Amino acid sequence: MELTDRQKQILRAIVDIYVSTAEPVGSKAVAALPDVSCSSATIRNEMAELTQMGLLEQPHTSAGRIPSPAGYRLYIDELMQDYRLSLDETRSLNEALELKSQEFDKMMSQVGKLVSKMTDLPAYTVATRRSEAVAKHFDLIMAGPGSIILVLMLSDDQVKNKLIKLPVSVSESDLKLLAAVLNASLTDLTAEEITGELLEKITRSAGPASPLAPLVMDFTLECLRQQHGDVHLTGQMRLLGQPEYKDAAEKAQEVFETLDEDMISNLPAVLPKDGPVQFLVGPENVAKELKDTSVVMMRFDIGEGMQGTIGVVGPTRMDYAKITAKLGYFAENLGKMFQKGGTAAPPALTDGTDASDKE
Amino acid sequence: MELTDRQKQILRAIVDIYVSTAEPVGSKAVAALPDVSCSSATIRNEMAELTQMGLLEQPHTSAGRIPSPAGYRLYIDELMQDYRLSLDETRSLNEALELKSQEFDKMMSQVGKLVSKMTDLPAYTVATRRSEAVAKHFDLIMAGPGSIILVLMLSDDQVKNKLIKLPVSVSESDLKLLAAVLNASLTDLTAEEITGELLEKITRSAGPASPLAPLVMDFTLECLRQQHGDVHLTGQMRLLGQPEYKDAAEKAQEVFETLDEDMISNLPAVLPKDGPVQFLVGPENVAKELKDTSVVMMRFDIGEGMQGTIGVVGPTRMDYAKITAKLGYFAENLGKMFQKGGTAAPPALTDGTDASDKE
DNA sequence: ATTGGCACTCAGAAGGAAAGAGTGCTAAGC
């Protein structure tokens, strides 16, 4: 069944008002809007019909209406109007984007904190592998008597290292030999292809440095098997700033007992391929503890074989348009930064205006 | 003024009862304890005196007593009885201690989660430098055309790396030369001793690889300047499980607005040299937002030049004895793990930072 | 010095009345 234009307008108005007030919306409030030209009685009739259709709900008989999950979904898919970031907002986002650290994990964690601060809601970031990783290059560096640094470069351009301490000391040339063997036999293999037999073979041909081999392989396997980087979840407490959790601390607690880092790290898999942004509205979430909770996720590019996700967690009554706009801005600029490569601050972004702002 | 033995016994009983019930303690409840052999009237008299001395407080005229901050302090310093971990508790602590990751930062983060889970309170971990760090060893590895991996070993046994991408390609021998120059002139220097002039000098003598030099030095400086590792703060939501925050979500929010990672990372400086454990009881905390919040911190050893801190945040009414026991157990075993730090499971400091940011 | 007894205090629970916001429906108006 199709909605009339007026019904769409009313639904949109109700979502907009409810999002900002967190109170059920009455017919009077809608009628009072400048671009609504009919009386509250008419609105009441339409509201009754929208309720009939399952797009609105009534907390109790004599209260205003609030959007139902289906109502939110319709709003997101069809009615939501692009939110335009104000100049002030763009400016503070830009200031925020001057990341300090050069280390990837720290950057991701900083980004999460930023997003959380800018949206005033809990946020997370996570990096996910797009395809299976393989080792690209091994190096063994002598760092002192009995101290060896293993450096491992993966196909997704990640570099991992590990300091290994051995009771016996190994000669420089032995290390070279082992490194050569590793590079010859352990590169370009996925985690499954690395077997016990292979380990034996390597150990045999590795010469005096062979005690190192199992340690190297363990570490390599650990690195290859990581499907995603750390989940950086921050600002959980900000959920309490939302009226729906004001006097329901337990609920907020429950949310994050359910939505733990494990669950979050699996969320990117839910994202459809056809767009960078995805909404999980209330009960669309798998777990019933999250029935009043929504998640907005946005994908962004991190070079080779990796993709990043930033997400925001909030009550179902959430300013989807605004959050989407902010996340989009982050995602876009992070993508640029990672592509260009960010040694310094994001150069293109520091001037305060985005190209798209030009009239 | 000295306390009589009986007064001490009563104060201890009141703290113990209050800690477990979170309700003001009445004279009857104390008198009912098996090892108390006087009547409630006597207790009342003693309680009046303890209140006089500022060790107890009365929420209102006709309520029981609760310990004052000074009362908690006295309890911690003199009256607290060692809590003995039960077999069950030790067992689950042991199970928990089987850390999965080999990377240092991930281990610290895991430890934090564990501590939080085991104490059912927010917890944090942080690694701090004991002394100023210097670079010990540089290595430059060719990872592909225009891709160079910088490996940097610090005096505290941390290993950092960074993937650098250059538009031009550099020959293997040029890299060797630059590495040699770096090892000759940039090692054993503190961050202050690394100056612009030095950079110029290095750039001059570095030959064709000289464009790399400033990037290397930037990164080195960033690493050296880090006084402490990431602060891993987790389980904030568990604070809401405490009755004092049940209907005061804002308060909980305030706590973590004040006690952010910045503040936490500076807490270890407060620890006295003479003991591994430190209590910050309510108003002893600097910020007034934390006047009802206590922190228990415990130090532990991580090899060379580094020290770890694990901390637990909770309401002033906190089971100091139990928390201390659990933290102690963690600290002891983590210390062992890090010291052993040989080849087996939990390794010496390994910085698993990946450096997939590109140049 | 300790204890039983008793009057007194005060926070929190329980009950109830009044207020207010919003609806659904009906009948009149364009």
Add this chain to the structure above:
DNA sequence: GCTTAGCACTCTTTCCTTCTGAGTGCCAAT
């Protein structure tokens, strides 16, 4: 036939008031 004003009705919320009970402080007796 759609829209609107009017009105009775429903329920939540709020504000009082009352009541209950835990706990104290003090006094007199042991």
